[in-house]
Amino acid sequence: MKSNLCRRRLLVRQAGMRLRRKKILLSGNEAIAQGAIDAGCRFYAGYPITPQNELIGYMAKNMVSSGGVFIQSESELAAINMVFGASASGVRAMTSSSSPGISLMQEGISYLAGARLPAVIINIMRAGPGLGNIWPAQSDYFQATKSGGHGDYHCIVLAPSSVQDAYDLTFEAFVLADKYRIPVIILGDAILGQMMEPLSVHSKKLRTRNYEPGTTKKWAATGCKGRKPNVVKSFYLNLGELEKFNLKLQRKYNIIKQKEQRYEALNTTDARVILVAYGTMARLAKQAMVSLREKGVRVGLIRPINLWPFPVDIFKRITNHACLPARQESRITFLVIEMSYGQMLEDVKLTVNGRARVEFLGRSGGGIPSEGQIIRKTVKLLNG
Amino acid sequence: MKKIFSRTKSLRAVDTHYCPGCGHGVVHRLIAEIIDELNIRGITIGVTPVGCAVVAYDYWDFDCVESAHGRGLAVATAIKRLQPDKIVFTYQGDGDLAAIGTAETIHAANRGENLTVVFINNAVYGMTGGQMAPTTLIGQKTATTPLGRNEKTEGYPLKISELLAQLPAVYSVERTFADSVQGILKTKNAIKTAFKNQMENKGFSLVEVLSACPTYWDMSALESLDWIKSTMSKEFPLGKLK
Numbered sequence: 001m002k003s004n005l006c007r008r009r010l011l012v013r014q015a016g017m018r019l020r021r022k023k024i025l026l027s028g029n030e031a032i033a034q035g036a037i038d039a040g041c042r043f044y045a046g047y048p049i050t051p052q053n054e055l056i057g058y059m060a061k062n063m064v065s066s067g068g069v070f071i072q073s074e075s076e077l078a079a080i081n082m083v084f085g086a087s088a089s090g091v092r093a094m095t096s097s098s099s100p101g102i103s104l105m106q107e108g109i110s111y112l113a114g115a116r117l118p119a120v121i122i123n124i125m126r127a128g129p130g131l132g133n134i135w136p137a138q139s140d141y142f143q144a145t146k147s148g149g150h151g152d153y154h155c156i157v158l159a160p161s162s163v164q165d166a167y168d169l170t171f172e173a174f175v176l177a178d179k180y181r182i183p184v185i186i187l188g189d190a191i192l193g194q195m196m197e198p199l200s201v202h203s204k205k206l207r208t209r210n211y212e213p214g215t216t217k218k219w220a221a222t223g224c225k226g227r228k229p230n231v232v233k234s235f236y237l238n239l240g241e242l243e244k245f246n247l248k249l250q251r252k253y254n255i256i257k258q259k260e261q262r263y264e265a266l267n268t269t270d271a272r273v274i275l276v277a278y279g280t281m282a283r284l285a286k287q288a289m290v291s292l293r294e295k296g297v298r299v300g301l302i303r304p305i306n307l308w309p310f311p312v313d314i315f316k317r318i319t320n321h322a323c324l325p326a327r328q329e330s331r332i333t334f335l336v337i338e339m340s341y342g343q344m345l346e347d348v349k350l351t352v353n354g355r356a357r358v359e360f361l362g363r364s365g366g367g368i369p370s371e372g373q374i375i376r377k378t379v380k381l382l383n384g
Numbered sequence: 385m386k387k388i389f390s391r392t393k394s395l396r397a398v399d400t401h402y403c404p405g406c407g408h409g410v411v412h413r414l415i416a417e418i419i420d421e422l423n424i425r426g427i428t429i430g431v432t433p434v435g436c437a438v439v440a441y442d443y444w445d446f447d448c449v450e451s452a453h454g455r456g457l458a459v460a461t462a463i464k465r466l467q468p469d470k471i472v473f474t475y476q477g478d479g480d481l482a483a484i485g486t487a488e489t490i491h492a493a494n495r496g497e498n499l500t501v502v503f504i505n506n507a508v509y510g511m512t513g514g515q516m517a518p519t520t521l522i523g524q525k526t527a528t529t530p531l532g533r534n535e536k537t538e539g540y541p542l543k544i545s546e547l548l549a550q551l552p553a554v555y556s557v558e559r560t561f562a563d564s565v566q567g568i569l570k571t572k573n574a575i576k577t578a579f580k581n582q583m584e585n586k587g588f589s590l591v592e593v594l595s596a597c598p599t600y601w602d603m604s605a606l607e608s609l610d611w612i613k614s615t616m617s618k619e620f621p622l623g624k625l626k
Contacts, residue, residue: 042466043462043465043466045462069462069465069466071461071462071465073458073491074487074488074490074491075487077455077458077487077488078455078458078487078488078491079458081451081452081455081458081459081462081488082458082459082461082462083462084449084451084452084455084458084459084462085431085449085451085458085459085460085461085462085463085466086462086463086466088449088459088463089462089463089466089467091466093462107452108452108455111452115450221429221447221448221449221463222429222447222467222470223426223427223428223429223446223447223467223470224425224426224445224446224447225425225426225427226426229441229444229445229446229447229448230447231441231447231448231449231450232448232449232450233441233448233449233450234450235438235439235450237439
């Protein structure tokens, strides 16, 4: 096993030498950590939990040598509040955990949103509820996209489906967090966290063009020498003040909803069934789509990359087109596939709003809808 | 004419929301005076709690970060680690520091974070209406112990300062009482030393100030001070614990 791994590494290294961009072999968890460091993240606090321990391990090894601070906190509560302090200091900061630990962080995420602090939170989802188990799941979709903590707030939620994606989207998460002063959640699952794939990392030029660690933020608490004091807070006691602030947040969320819809759409123009899946599930769905296309079945795929804001425009484009008289005969069915019991399904239904049929295939608790199940369900839908 | 006394720069010229006889106002001012005297206003970052002192940043005139209830020392840990040349302190009540935030308090102390902690112990929850605090005395009546705190069901007053003093990474712990001119000066000296310790990179320093809450003790301001002297300071003895 070990020698196989070494051989694979060697082969990847040799392959990498032939390419201009350097390729490295990392697990999804490690790629996220490297993506964060490359994006200028200089503070990490976390508490061990499976299946994301490679991430905290990678940070322990590499954060200090990158000029940052690493802290193994006493709990997830402490971790998210350390991230709060780090972000209030104007530093790019991150924490990571898995489902039960992310539940503990919800209060802190709400405070981050309320104090308009940028931060990146990684959730490598495991199955629940309760202690559940450590198998992959996507059952924290509601928690991530509908604001898991108290109050009217949102986090931007990004869902990578490959190790390369994990690196790229984590890098992007820091850019978005700073741009909108908002917490950003990376929603992955145990498969993504554990699997190893070769990836290209950003060049130093791109990294430093994006952000230089040490850049001061004008709202940060850094000591009031030479300026008026800054206060980082989320408390608005006087009647009317909080409503005014909340409206400001809502205006920001509306801008994000318009500008930050990311998705991948494949074979949607002639498709009669469009599979909708995100993260690791989207890779299985893609494989099913390829197999069905080889048999001449008109199947497409939409992979939402942003889960919040949900990429509503692509659905609207397809359903508006499908409503044209010329397309009446070819009714479209969206088949939503999840490692959970109908969470993203609700967003698809709201978006489609009755203009097309929406069906569902999902398993949870460690079970994963297989390629065969997806194929069978699709064929059944086309015949039914 | 030579000016020998003027307004404390680090304290804004506004009225506070504190009740008559409350201890917060005195300690707020002492902290502001110390920051002026040490000439560190421009490099100080205060971490405020949830509790009566949540809006301390409306009274202090320097950078502040508001923390969630009990998480002050987690927030402060990150700020100080990332800005080691700044002076970072937390200001926390008994519920914040010794109930909901016990884990953050003990672990920040155990890591020996180079921070200054001002801990206001008034044996009651003020902001929420006078409920039992971890430091409420046996027999003391509160909104949630209407018959008085019973050690059989509510346990004993938690002496968190004594607990913290046991930790090898903690540099100094002192308990004071700002009742009189002498007590106020002692408290000021203790807090000033705790700030100086941080400036000299000596590590975790905590000052516990026994503080009056006449409103929820159902006493006059003077009676409150007498009660601290006669009763509360017997349970929480004054002096240097480490």
